[in-house]
Amino acid sequence: MSKSMTLNVRVSGSLSDFVSANIGDAGAYENVSEYVRDLIRRDKERVERDRLALLKAELTAAFAVPESEYLPLDADAIIARNAQN
Template sequence: MSKPMTLNVRVSGALSDFVSTNIGDSGAYENVSEYVRDLIRRDKARVEGERLALLKTELVHAFAAPESDYQPLDADMIIARNARP
């Protein structure tokens, strides 16, 4: 597990105002750190969701291929194929 990271971010103007509306008694977050951690978690989940969707698309395409497109491979053939530059 990686060590904790400290980030310093400066926002001003409309961004600062927007963050302020989401912090404290009137907002959904207790402090800016909590808000930023939630944003990072949501972005991470979005990226992972996109990767999963891409994988699902590839698998659907692969399983839709006719049986004649497949060829039997043993471990030595796979190792040799993957060793090529």
């Protein structure tokens, strides 16, 4: 279940000018709240993309290891190894 959050943010100077240029009739957003929600969504997507790229890189490296270097492990060995990290 998601909860709602209220944020109060103060920007001034060039940041305020930049936000103002992006809202209202001249901008892409109707209001500041819509703009901030879109920025948060984009940042969330970026974080998810970065995590997926890291996972892909780790899997690519893991699958590049020659099969002769594979070690048999049982569940207890994996749990013990992960407990050390």
